Amino acid sequence: MTIHYPGHGLDRADHSRTDPALLAALRARADARLLLLDALSPVLNPANRLSFGAAADLPPDAETVFLGMDGEVPVFAAVPAEGDDRPAFRQKPNWAAIALLGAQDMALYASARSLVDWHARHRFCARCGAPTVIAKGGWQRDCPSCTAQHFPRTDPVAIMLVEHEGDLLLGRGTQFPPHSYSALAGFIEPGETIEQAVAREVWEEAGVRVHSVRYIGSQPWPFPSQLMIGCHALADARDLTVDYTELADARWFTRAEVAEAMERRSDAAAFIPPPAQAIANAMLGWWLERTR
Incomplete structure (x- = not known):
């Protein structure tokens, strides 16, 4: 059975997520790519592929998720100002866009969208209510106030x-x-x-x-x-x-x-x-x- 979202092909490079200095260096690289999103919708190029910009062009304080390595090239996605937890049937622009994407691009978009949406909607600690900070390359949020750790849900x-x-x-x-x-x-x-x-x-x-x-x-x-x-x-x-x-x-x-x-x-x-x-x-x- 052929199912969409079979895998995006990136090396998730879990060992890199716990090294803030390495992540900062990867993001600052001239070849580091940033997945372009319009809020939470994918931005498609003329060939109906995902579009990418330069991660180094982001403001220094922008929250980003490290998606992994495409060969030797690091790939990131930025957390938007707001998330969107509406069900799929209420997100017509997303449906129109993903219908055009190939399987590998769809898998990458699915992973990135889930992560950045979660971050946008979980900026405060569920335990004490204090603001949280992004951690482990975007695969975690930590609370500096009560030390609670929060993880993306599936x-x-x-x-x-x-x-x-x-x-x-x-x-x-x-x-x-x-x-x-x-x-x-x-x-x-x-x-x-x-x-x-x-x-x-x-x-x-x-x-x-x-x-x-x-x-x-x-x-x-x-x-x-x-x-x-x-x-x-x-x-x-x-x-x-x-x-x-x-x-x-x-x-x-x-x-x-x-x-x-x-x-x-x-x-x-x-x-x-x-x-x-x-x-x-x-x-x-x-x-x-x-x-x-």
Whole structure:
């Protein structure tokens, strides 16, 4: 299964993150690159690649994240004045831009966006309320007042294809575009396994009991900072009790309907599939191959 954001190819150079003098020297180098962002949106060049400037041109007091080494070249991203924790469907400029990016650029943007957004929204200590300072090359924030250390968070989300006798259960979120359906999904709660989260979310959203949960693949999702954990499960039965506070609709689709939607053979397809850059799209492709 081919999933976007497979890896940006940079050496994360973790050993360099704990050396402030080395990081300062890397940032001051004439060849040090700065990933250009418009607030939190990527800036694309005419070839629809990420754009870069010179890290040395930043003001000395600008907060930066060390993304890693591209060969011998250090790469940084600057922390914006404000973050943006709105869900992906409310960030149309981002969607339009990342749809044009190749997989490696998308992975780099995803990593950078998640980090700088977290810094912009966590400038104060959750323990004592004092201002925090960037540390470990941007992979940490420290509180000078109470010595607390804070780390970028990643929120795990279970996203699942539910199958019953050759049909697939898909749902329509309340904010989805008309006619759009995708895999059910939900945050994994503290104390849950992935399998338990899949079973709970499917039961809560659609009233369906599932078993035989298996892992398919994962994808970092930078809106704001999630790890999408793709799974497949089998349903005990197909009767639905939809929670309309969570979903606008849920229904079973035949393999033929899924195939037609994914291949876009007809304007009258049963549904509009998720965009190509989303893991749900890759999961549907995986399922079609598996059931061929």
